[in-house]
């Protein structure tokens with residue numbers, strides 16, 4: 598089957614792309630609403646974009662042309678938290694995608710406890726095995742649906758005791774969940790370990806060469 602991308606409308610493109618770009622990790626983002634409530638929603642168009650400083654990027658779309666609560670809160674406050682869910686948190690993660698008016702706190706609605714941020718004012722989820730406190734770095738619009746790529750600098754890592762060894766996360770212990778197309782998720786399958794391939798050490802660019 599072959600067809601030009603221009604044949605598809607935004608809904609068709611979304612359906613296709615979200616089945617092609619799989620599996621996707623999920624940023625479960627907490628952000629502060631104007632009334633002080635903790636807004637919570639999952640975002641799977643998400644990746645990391647820099648090692649030093651550590652930065653992550655997430656694509657946040659719009660509803661009826663308006664920024665989603667998460668996007669609006671981040672723009673207003675300049676900070677947010679990416680929480681990582683494990684398999685035990687799949688139900689509340691999924692339910693937190695339900696649309697609510699801005700004043701409704703999904704964290705409260707779902708009975709999820711939060712902890713104060715260490716460096717930023719946005720709280721993190723107490724039940725999450727990993728949380729990344731982020732400061733907004735930049736917002737870049739893409740395409741004609743109003744989607745924006747939010748980049749955040751990670752300023753604080755919270756990692757549950759026992760998950761990290763020799764500076765690495767034990768993925769088998771983390772039991773992350775990922776999103777595939779539609780309301781479908783997957784958990785970690787068999788972990789296959791290959792020979793390590795040496796890579797040139799990552800280094801900081803000299804300003805004049807950057």
Ligand SMILES: Cc1cc2nc3c(=O)[nH]c(=O)nc-3n(C[C@H](O)[C@H](O)[C@H](O)COP(=O)(O)O)c2cc1C
Nearest residue numbers: 638639640641642656657658665666667694695696
């Ligand atoms: C697993 C999952 C991943 C999602 N990923 C995204 C995403 O990457 N970008 C996006 O704009 N919406 C995504 N959504 C939809 C938002 O979570 C949904 O629009 C939510 O209501 C936004 O909440 P808010 O208005 O409180 O920010 C996803 C939904 C689910 C269930």
